[in-house]
Amino acid sequence: MTTATREETLGFQTEVKQLLNLMINSLYSNREIFLRELISNAADACDKLRYAALDNDALYEGDSELRIEIEHDSNAGTVTVRDNGIGMDRDDVINNLGTIAKSGTAEFLQQLSGEQQKDARLIGQFGVGFYSSFIVADEVTVRTRKAGTDAAKGVEWRSAGEGEFTIGELEREAHGTEIVLHLKDNAREFADDSRLQHLVRTYSDHIEVPVKMPKTETAKDDDGNDVEGSEVTTWETVNEATALWVRPKGEITDDEYKAFYKHVAHDFSDPLTWSHNKVEGKLEYTSLLYVPGRAPFDLYERDGARGVKLYVQRVFIMDDAEQFLPLYLRFIKGVLDTRDLSLNVSREILQQDPQVDKIKSALTKRSLDMLKKLAKDSKDSEAYQTFWNTFGSVLKEGPGEDPSNREKIAGLLRFSSTHTDSATQDQSLADYVERMKEGQQKIYYIVADGFNAAKNSPHLEIFRKKGIEVLLLSDRVDEWLMSHLTEFDGKSLTDVAKGELDLGEVEDEEEKKAQEETAKAKEELVKRVQEALGESVQEVKVTHRLTASPACVVLPEHEMGFQMRRIMEAAGQPLPEVKPILELNPDHTLVTRLEGADGDTFNDLAHILLDQAIIAEGGHLDDPAAYVKRLNAVLTA
Numbered sequence: 001m002t003t004a005t006r007e008e009t010l011g012f013q014t015e016v017k018q019l020l021n022l023m024i025n026s027l028y029s030n031r032e033i034f035l036r037e038l039i040s041n042a043a044d045a046c047d048k049l050r051y052a053a054l055d056n057d058a059l060y061e062g063d064s065e066l067r068i069e070i071e072h073d074s075n076a077g078t079v080t081v082r083d084n085g086i087g088m089d090r091d092d093v094i095n096n097l098g099t100i101a102k103s104g105t106a107e108f109l110q111q112l113s114g115e116q117q118k119d120a121r122l123i124g125q126f127g128v129g130f131y132s133s134f135i136v137a138d139e140v141t142v143r144t145r146k147a148g149t150d151a152a153k154g155v156e157w158r159s160a161g162e163g164e165f166t167i168g169e170l171e172r173e174a175h176g177t178e179i180v181l182h183l184k185d186n187a188r189e190f191a192d193d194s195r196l197q198h199l200v201r202t203y204s205d206h207i208e209v210p211v212k213m214p215k216t217e218t219a220k221d222d223d224g225n226d227v228e229g230s231e232v233t234t235w236e237t238v239n240e241a242t243a244l245w246v247r248p249k250g251e252i253t254d255d256e257y258k259a260f261y262k263h264v265a266h267d268f269s270d271p272l273t274w275s276h277n278k279v280e281g282k283l284e285y286t287s288l289l290y291v292p293g294r295a296p297f298d299l300y301e302r303d304g305a306r307g308v309k310l311y312v313q314r315v316f317i318m319d320d321a322e323q324f325l326p327l328y329l330r331f332i333k334g335v336l337d338t339r340d341l342s343l344n345v346s347r348e349i350l351q352q353d354p355q356v357d358k359i360k361s362a363l364t365k366r367s368l369d370m371l372k373k374l375a376k377d378s379k380d381s382e383a384y385q386t387f388w389n390t391f392g393s394v395l396k397e398g399p400g401e402d403p404s405n406r407e408k409i410a411g412l413l414r415f416s417s418t419h420t421d422s423a424t425q426d427q428s429l430a431d432y433v434e435r436m437k438e439g440q441q442k443i444y445y446i447v448a449d450g451f452n453a454a455k456n457s458p459h460l461e462i463f464r465k466k467g468i469e470v471l472l473l474s475d476r477v478d479e480w481l482m483s484h485l486t487e488f489d490g491k492s493l494t495d496v497a498k499g500e501l502d503l504g505e506v507e508d509e510e511e512k513k514a515q516e517e518t519a520k521a522k523e524e525l526v527k528r529v530q531e532a533l534g535e536s537v538q539e540v541k542v543t544h545r546l547t548a549s550p551a552c553v554v555l556p557e558h559e560m561g562f563q564m565r566r567i568m569e570a571a572g573q574p575l576p577e578v579k580p581i582l583e584l585n586p587d588h589t590l591v592t593r594l595e596g597a598d599g600d601t602f603n604d605l606a607h608i609l610l611d612q613a614i615i616a617e618g619g620h621l622d623d624p625a626a627y628v629k630r631l632n633a634v635l636t637a
């Protein structure tokens with residue numbers, strides 16, 4: 001039954017169809033989330049109207065008591081969620097309920113394998129929103145009108161969630177939105193008073209807008225029987241209806257904090273931790289910040305949503321206010337409510353307001369402290385590790401972006417290391433320092449393209465022999481991180497593949513003397529190799545870093561590392577050529593063989609050693625065919 005006119009049927013964007021399919025399959029056991037999502041959207045719509053009405057009171061159309069109403073009809077099998085918020089016009093409806101605007105969606109959906117498609121957590125990364133209605137409904141009708149427009153400008157949208165929707169015009173007195181779900185046979189349990197009330201209290205208690213449900217009372221006669229025609233229906237508020245962050249900390253339970261997170265972050269898994277603070281004095285604000293338990297699919301998208309929900313004196317101003325947190329904390333979600341900004345603040349004004357910088361720096365500190373506490377409290381639990389595995393590579397952008405908090409961030413970093421030889425990044429710099437050998441003055445690390453390339457690098461041979469720990473770095477951002485993190489706890493951080501090897505006092509005088517003697521004895525060999533390799537190398541040396549490999553390549557101390565070079569070259573950034581230093585292991589049989597060779601064999605062997613060293617470090621040969629040819633010549637000689 002509909003009164004809509006001039007109906008038109010349109011197709012969903014392909015991504016919507018895919019998402020609907022995925023959701024219906026994977027979220028079956030979490031299906032009650034549909035109600036939270038619809039209430040969340042309705043509350044946002046009320047917030048938006050309140051904000052818009054700051055400038056133009058008329059938008060309320062005489063009805064400024066914002067509210068959400070939930071009704072059901074168990075005979076018809078319907079549930080209705082209604083709000084008197086901002087509403088939508090025809091274009092809004094088509095854009096919001098027919099497409100998904102987030103960039104990267106198509107790629108994300110395509111990447112999901114068959115098994116992953118059934119995994120509720122993965123689809124949850126996406127934020128399911130309005131479309132979750134179709135988990136429980138086989139037909140959804142949306143009736144809406146944008147506040148401030150003519151009653152004739154109402155819109156009706158209908159869909160069975162199967163590829164298309166119908167949209168038509170509707171005369172609608174009330175502004176705001178009404179969503180009617182026609183429940184599937186197996187979901188009719190939701191058309192029930194106590195079930196709905198329970199869900200509202202569980203999921204939406206903290207929403208400031210009152211959520212109301214009808215209560216019908218009937219007068220009784222003296223015998224206790226209903227008096228016919230005496231029914232009176234009143235709308236009762238079922239949620240707490242106070243903004244959660246305004247309430248005193250001590251009165252809020254963990255479950256309430258978690259439920260609020262789900263509303264703010266559009267996530268349906270629990271956060272890892274949160275930090276709720278009221279600040280009074282020079283700055284006046286309340287912040288409630290959360291660390292999510294999983295990454296949104298667009299964490300690395302340039303225009304991915306980030307930032308906090310901004311309120312000024314309890315009035316919602318905007319979502320995703322990114323000016324209050326640095327980029328390297330873009331995973332933090334939450335709310336900021338302040339008295340220090342004016343109600344008509346815009347994104348442009350935020351960029352120039354000095355108060356914003358002050359709050360940003362305070363929220364940054366709060367976030368870092370919250371992470372520190374999570375690390376400390378979770379010594380035995382997995383929470384910090386989950387955080388690190390999920391967001392560690394984002395936090396690694398910190399020391400470069402935010403020098404003033406470098407030490408703090410450094411304390412939060414976790415690495416793989418030769419101490420465990422495991423790809424799990426779970427060792428802190430403080431752990432490393434605690435384990436440093438007597439006489440060791442530096443923190444050593446290696447950067448490679450992959451964990452195995454780092455772990456098996458020839459550069460580590462001497463360190464392993466002497467039992468000196470080396471951090472194994474292989475994330476794309478690692479070299480950039482290390483270029484900004486040169487010190488921790490007074491110890492310098494040193495790349496073992498760059499510059500002269502200096503083990504400090506870990507080596508005794510005798511060892512150093514023996515090395516000098518070997519270097520002298522091999523002077524002639526070094527000269528010959530240098531001549532044979534000519535322009536391909538910067539220098540040839542004898543080394544004592546190696547115990548098992550015949551040779552390795554090293555870069556000068558201040559040169560950009562191999563990993564960063566490859567990333568920049570792949571991004572099309574031309575870089576001046578850098579020639580490696582070739583270091584030879586004087587104790588290796590191949591080097592001894594080289595010493596005894598001459599003519600073409602010497603030349604071939606010298607080139608083979610250089611090329612092998614480049615391969616072992618993860619590099620690409622300029623002329624791989626020449627390498628194979630030389631190797632074959634030596635093998636068949």
Ligand SMILES: Nc1ncnc2c1ncn2[C@@H]1O[C@H](COP(=O)(O)OP(=O)(O)OP(=O)(O)O)[C@@H](O)[C@H]1O
Pocket residue numbers: 037041042045083085086087088096097126127128129130131176177265266
């Ligand atoms: N009750 C409503 N009143 C007004 N606009 C609405 C309402 N419900 C949905 N919308 C509009 O539709 C858009 C899409 O809603 P949807 O729930 O799919 O996603 P979302 O809330 O933006 O984010 P998420 O996918 O993370 O939940 C909203 O951003 C909003 O603009």
